[in-house]
Amino acid sequence: MKRVYMDNAATTALKKEVLDAMMPYLTDIYGNPSSLHTFGQEAHKAVENARHQVAKALNAADDREIIFTGCGTESDNMVLLGIAQRYAKKGKHIITSAVEHHAVLYTCERLEKMGYEVTYLPVDEYGMVTAAQVSEAIRPDTILVSIMFGNNEVGTVMPIKRIGEVCREKGVFFHTDAVQAVGHVHIDVQDMNIDLLSLSAHKFHGPKGVGALYVKKGIVVPALLTGGAQERNKRAGTENVAGIVGLGKAIELACSDIDESSARMTHLRDKLMTGIAGSIPEVKLNGHPTERLPGNVNFSIKYIEGESILLMLDINGIAASSGSACTSGSLDPSHVLLAMGLPHEIAHGSLRLTLGDDTTEEEVDYVLEVLPKVVERLRKMSPLYKG
Numbered sequence: 085m086k087r088v089y090m091d092n093a094a095t096t097a098l099k100k101e102v103l104d105a106m107m108p109y110l111t112d113i114y115g116n117p118s119s120l121h122t123f124g125q126e127a128h129k130a131v132e133n134a135r136h137q138v139a140k141a142l143n144a145a146d147d148r149e150i151i152f153t154g155c156g157t158e159s160d161n162m163v164l165l166g167i168a169q170r171y172a173k174k175g176k177h178i179i180t181s182a183v184e185h186h187a188v189l190y191t192c193e194r195l196e197k198m199g200y201e202v203t204y205l206p207v208d209e210y211g212m213v214t215a216a217q218v219s220e221a222i223r224p225d226t227i228l229v230s231i232m233f234g235n236n237e238v239g240t241v242m243p244i245k246r247i248g249e250v251c252r253e254k255g256v257f258f259h260t261d262a263v264q265a266v267g268h269v270h271i272d273v274q275d276m277n278i279d280l281l282s283l284s285a286h287k288f289h290g291p292k293g294v295g296a297l298y299v300k301k302g303i304v305v306p307a308l309l310t311g312g313a314q315e316r317n318k319r320a321g322t323e324n325v326a327g328i329v330g331l332g333k334a335i336e337l338a339c340s341d342i343d344e345s346s347a348r349m350t351h352l353r354d355k356l357m358t359g360i361a362g363s364i365p366e367v368k369l370n371g372h373p374t375e376r377l378p379g380n381v382n383f384s385i386k387y388i389e390g391e392s393i394l395l396m397l398d399i400n401g402i403a404a405s406s407g408s409a410c411t412s413g414s415l416d417p418s419h420v421l422l423a424m425g426l427p428h429e430i431a432h433g434s435l436r437l438t439l440g441d442d443t444t445e446e447e448v449d450y451v452l453e454v455l456p457k458v459v460e461r462l463r464k465m466s467p468l469y470k471g
């Protein structure tokens with residue numbers, strides 16, 4: 085049977101070239117990068133090479149602005165908890181949006197319990213926050229603005245450069261969770277006024293369990309993990325050398341042809357979007373029609389449950405998702421769709437199809453062949469659907 089993977093926002097397939105780059109560090113080159121002997125120094129060199137690859141991909145001014153972490157979640161936690169701790173004397177106010185990943189939202193909730201005040205900016209019907217909203221929310225005691233680059237559920241890409249400008253003018257640090265955007269959208273931390281940025285390798289065809297944090301020179305983010313002196317005392321623990329090498333290789337590959345790959349993916353995304361809108365009645369596109377990640381398609385399909393669509397697609401070999409991977413175990417409606425103003429019953433019935441660098445036109449055609457039939461069948465069984 086055909087197997088079509090359309091859940092690249094949850095995780096992506098490891099590229100062959102990435103695995104090849106990692107392999108020596110899982111076998112022969114097993115030294116500890118902190119060791120001074122040759123075994124260690126070979127590993128150390130590989131970590132520093134990967135740091136350079138990441139810095140170059142983001143146009144960071146200095147390799148030392150990159151800290152390797154264990155995942156995107158850790159990078160988000162490190163920024164929020166670290167900035168809150170280090171700059172508490174300046175103030176205890178943080179601004180974020182209502183549609184962030186839980187790695188940001190739940191950490192903000194923790195900070196609230198610790199006596200910080202968090203403003204959750206509301207979004208418009210497309211899941212967008214404006215720079216003007218950020219500007220109005222900044223107060224003298226604001227220490228951090230954290231707004232995601234691209235939304236993991238509905239794909240909306242935020243006006244990052246303008247938000248960065250506002251933060252710079254007002255002298256407030258600007259963090260962006262760019263886990264969904266890195267490797268898919270052109271990012272330049274200097275041009276976009278980004279002070280802190282989180283990324284994760286497994287979202288751009290790298291390995292799982294390794295991430296990075298960009299911290300602009302001059303900003304102090306205290307360590308979350310203490311112990312050894314790794315990562316210039318910013319992240320204790322022996323480096324995941326093979327993972328870091330894989331992250332470096334994956335970001336280099338993804339960013340080397342980002343214009344072409346993003347144009348190719350956008351073409352497939354638009355084919356999928358127009359195909360669904362044209363062949364299935366009573367569907368609603370979620371997220372911004374144009375300001376969206378090149379690989380994200382998200383529809384509310386009225387009168388049927390998201391879970392039943394997923395099950396039927398899975399039977400037909402298609403892996404998709406309803407909202408985010410993290411919440412799909414629960415039956416709660418998506419906090420992102422609710423923040424966008426969708427009523428509960430519609431927020432339940434959403435379908436997310438996310439493309440990767442390896443998605444083919446044939447796979448898109450297969451989904452467009454299967455999905456309308458699945459929806460029709462489910463709707464026939466739905467007491468809510470009158471035809």
Ligand SMILES: *Cc1c(COP(=O)(O)O)cnc(C)c1O
Nearest residue numbers: 155156157185187236263264284
């Ligand atoms: C996947 C994701 C994360 C978490 O990254 P992990 O490496 O899986 O911890 C954080 N933010 C966004 C927007 C994501 O899509």
